[in-house]
Amino acid sequence: MDYGLLRASYFWVLLTFPCILLTVVYGQFLSKPDETVKGVLGGRVQLECAEFSSLLYFIWNFVKLNTSLSLPIASSFGGSSNVHAIAARLGDVSLINSTLVIKNLQTSAEGTYVCQVPYEEEGVQPIYIDLVILVPVSKPLLRINNSAAVEGSPVMLTCLVKNGTGPIEYIWHRNTIQDGTVPVADANGSVVSLSSVNRTHIGWYTCTGKNEVNQETSDKVYLDVIYGPDDPVINIQPFAISETGFAANEQEEVIMTCLASSNPPCQYIWFYNNSQIYSGQINMLTRSLQASMEETNKESKERNKST
Numbered sequence: 105m106d107y108g109l110l111r112a113s114y115f116w117v118l119l120t121f122p123c124i125l126l127t128v129v130y131g132q133f134l135s136k137p138d139e140t141v142k143g144v145l146g147g148r149v150q151l152e153c154a155e156f157s158s159l160l161y162f163i164w165n166f167v168k169l170n171t172s173l174s175l176p177i178a179s180s181f182g183g184s185s186n187v188h189a190i191a192a193r194l195g196d197v198s199l200i201n202s203t204l205v206i207k208n209l210q211t212s213a214e215g216t217y218v219c220q221v222p223y224e225e226e227g228v229q230p231i232y233i234d235l236v237i238l239v240p241v242s243k244p245l246l247r248i249n250n251s252a253a254v255e256g257s258p259v260m261l262t263c264l265v266k267n268g269t270g271p272i273e274y275i276w277h278r279n280t281i282q283d284g285t286v287p288v289a290d291a292n293g294s295v296v297s298l299s300s301v302n303r304t305h306i307g308w309y310t311c312t313g314k315n316e317v318n319q320e321t322s323d324k325v326y327l328d329v330i331y332g333p334d335d336p337v338i339n340i341q342p343f344a345i346s347e348t349g350f351a352a353n354e355q356e357e358v359i360m361t362c363l364a365s366s367n368p369p370c371q372y373i374w375f376y377n378n379s380q381i382y383s384g385q386i387n388m389l390t391r392s393l394q395a396s397m398e399e400t401n402k403e404s405k406e407r408n409k410s411t
C-alpha cells in the first residue's frame with residue numbers, strides 16, 4: 105500500500121471538508137433531491153451514499169426540514185468510520201460501510217441527508233436524499249354528542265385521530281342485529297352530522313382512520329334514539345269484523361294485543377268506557393265482559409316513566 109498517497113488524501117479531506125459543508129448548507133435548497141425515501145415512525149431506513157458501498161472517504165450531513173442547519177452525523181476518513189453523537193436525535197444510527205442505517209426512526213429525522221464523497225476526481229456530486237417520516241394513525245376516538253337523542257333532534261358523531269400522517273381517510277360503519285354491519289350514508293370525513301335523527305340510525309357505530317401506513321378502528325359506541333310511542337294498533341284474535349267494529353262469538357275467548365312502537369318500550373293500559381280495566385300489552389277477555397266490550401273499547405298507553 106502506498107502510505108504516502110493515503111496520507112496525502114487524508115489531509116486533502118481535512119482541508120476540503122469545511123468547504124464541502126458550506127456547499128451543503130447553501131447548495132441544498134437549490135438542488136432537488138436525488139431520491140425521496142419514506143420511513144415509518146419507529147421503523148428503519150437505509151440511505152445509500154453511492155452505488156458501491158465500500159467507500160473510504162465520505163461524510164453524511166443532515167439538514168433538518170425547513171432549516172439551513174447542516175449537521176455532520178457520520179463520516180469516514182480512510183476507512184475508519186464514525187457516527188457522531190448528535191445523530192442520536194434521529195433514531196438508532198449506524199453505518200454499514202457508507203450506507204446510513206437508521207432504526208427506531210424519530211419524527212426529528214425528517215429532512216435532507218447529504219452524502220459527500222471527496223474524490224480527487226472532478227465533478228463528483230454530493231447525493232441528496234429527502235427523508236419523509238410517516239406517522240401511523242393512532243386508534244381513533246369516536247364521540248357522539250348525544251348518545252340517547254330524541255327522534256328529530258340533531259346528532260353529531262366525530263372521529264378523532266390524534267396521530268397520523270395525512271391524508272387520513274375515515275370509514276364509518278353501523279352495526280345492528282337486523283342489518284349487520286353497514287356503511288354510514290351521512291358520513292363526511294371525520295364527522296357524521298345527522299340533522300334529524302330517527303330510529304333507523306340506532307346502532308353500534310365505529311370509525312376507522314386510514315392512511316398510507318396503516319388503519320385503526322375505534323371502539324364501538326351505541327347511538328340510541330328515543331321515539332314513540334306511535335299510534336297504537338289493536339290486534340284481536342280470533343279475527344272477525346262486524347259492521348260496527350270487531351265481532352266475537354259469545355262463547356269464544358278473545359285475545360286483544362295492543363302494539364305501539366316505542367323506545368324505551370311503553371306501558372299499556374286498557375280502558376273500557378273511560379275506566380281503566382287492565383294494565384299490560386295483552387288483554388284476555390272473559391266471556392262475561394266480552395259481549396259488551398265489543399266495538400266500544402278504547403285503548404290508551406303511556407310512556408314507561410321508569411326508563
Ligand SMILES: *[C@@H]1O[C@H](CO)[C@@H](O)[C@H](O)[C@H]1NC(C)=O
Pocket residue numbers: 157158200201
Ligand atoms: C463493506 O465493504 C467491504 C469492503 O469492500 C465489503 O467486503 C463488504 O461486503 C461490505 N459490507 C456490506 C454489508 O456491504
Ligand SMILES: *[C@@H]1O[C@H](CO)[C@@H](O)[C@H](O)[C@H]1NC(C)=O
Pocket residue numbers: 169170
Ligand atoms: C416546510 O416548508 C414547506 C414549504 O417549503 C411547507 O409546505 C411545510 O409545511 C414546512 N414544514 C414544516 C414542518 O414547517
Ligand SMILES: *[C@@H]1O[C@H](CO)[C@@H](O)[C@H](O)[C@H]1NC(C)=O
Pocket residue numbers: 242243266267
Ligand atoms: C401521539 O403521539 C405522541 C407523540 O409522538 C405520543 O406521545 C402519543 O402517545 C400518541 N398518541 C396516541 C393515541 O398514539
Ligand SMILES: *[C@@H]1O[C@H](CO)[C@@H](O)[C@H](O)[C@H]1NC(C)=O
Pocket residue numbers: 249250258259260297
Ligand atoms: C350535537 O351537535 C349538533 C350539531 O352540531 C347540535 O345541533 C346539537 O345541539 C348537539 N347536541 C348536543 C346535545 O350537544
Ligand SMILES: *[C@@H]1O[C@H](CO)[C@@H](O)[C@H](O)[C@H]1NC(C)=O
Pocket residue numbers: 292293
Ligand atoms: C363535507 O365537509 C366539507 C368540509 O368539512 C364541506 O366542504 C363539504 O361541503 C361537506 N360535504 C357534504 C356532502 O356535506
Ligand SMILES: *[C@@H]1O[C@H](CO)[C@@H](O)[C@H](O)[C@H]1NC(C)=O
Pocket residue numbers: 290300301302303304
Ligand atoms: C330517517 O332518516 C333518513 C335519513 O337520514 C331518511 O332517509 C329516512 O326516511 C328516515 N326515516 C324515517 C322513518 O323518518
Ligand SMILES: *[C@@H]1O[C@H](CO)[C@@H](O)[C@H](O)[C@H]1NC(C)=O
Pocket residue numbers: 377396400
Ligand atoms: C259502556 O257504554 C255503553 C255506551 O256508552 C253502554 O251501553 C254500556 O252499558 C256501558 N257499559 C258499562 C259496563 O258501563
